[in-house]
Amino acid sequence: MQEIKHNIEKLELELSSLLQNLGRERSDVTLIAVTKTHPCEAIEAVFQCGITEYGENKVQEAMRKVPMLSSGSTGFHFIGHLQSNKINQLLSLKPKLIHSIDSLYLAEKLNRALGNRNITLDILVQVNVTEEDSKSGVTFDNAEETIWKIASFANLRVRGLMTIGKLHPNPEISRPYFKQLKELFDKIKAQQVEGLDLSWLSMGMSHDWKIAVAEGSNMIRIGSAIFGERYYGEDR
Secondary structure, three states, X not given: OHHHHHHHHHHHHHHHHHHHHOOOOHHHOEEEEEOOOOOHHHHHHHHHXXXXXXXXXXXXXXXXXXXXXXXXXXXXXEXXXXXXXXXXXXXXXXXXXXXXXXXXXXXXXXXXHHHHHOOOEEEEEEEEOOOOOOOOOEEHHHHHHHHHHHHOOOOEEEEEEEOOOOOOOOHHHHHHHHHHHHHHHXXXXXXXXXXXXXXXXXXXXXXXXXXXXXXXXXXXXXXXXXXXXXXXXXXX
């Protein structure tokens, strides 16, 4: 677990330095530890280092792990593709934020399930800015209209946008996509549409978070830069 501690210290130094150069405070950016495939012991070590928000990609894996974790966490984020038939299972885990609402259909299903429970939930709308078939998300061209429609659902609070950059050896490849989503984020936020409370722009992972933060991200999703290579044991 010393490796995790070392990695977090290094990450925090780099993030603080970058934000200082950008004229921003460290508190401007929420760091989410992506715990996919990693055991509960490793996640607890992250909590002990001061990172209290974590994200899981798969509902089934989250169902096994989230109930086992201590109160050292302040927020479970669901960041992966959500299948509509897993909505009720996910809601039983009381996620703080779902990052991956990628269609009007999914939003409708989630809103109905929340209505049955008489609760509301914070969400982000995932935008497929890179237009890659391998990624989920609303298209950039349809994003604004889709976001307005989702904002009308009584049990959903649209708190921001999420995207995934290109998985490319050169993180600079993703800069124009991050810039594009930040511009959309600012445009929608300025419209002050009822039902929209845009606070979070979730962009950037282990390989490209510096580019994302430089382009305005205030929520980054970090896995391998904290944990090292993914663990493929019992918690897969």
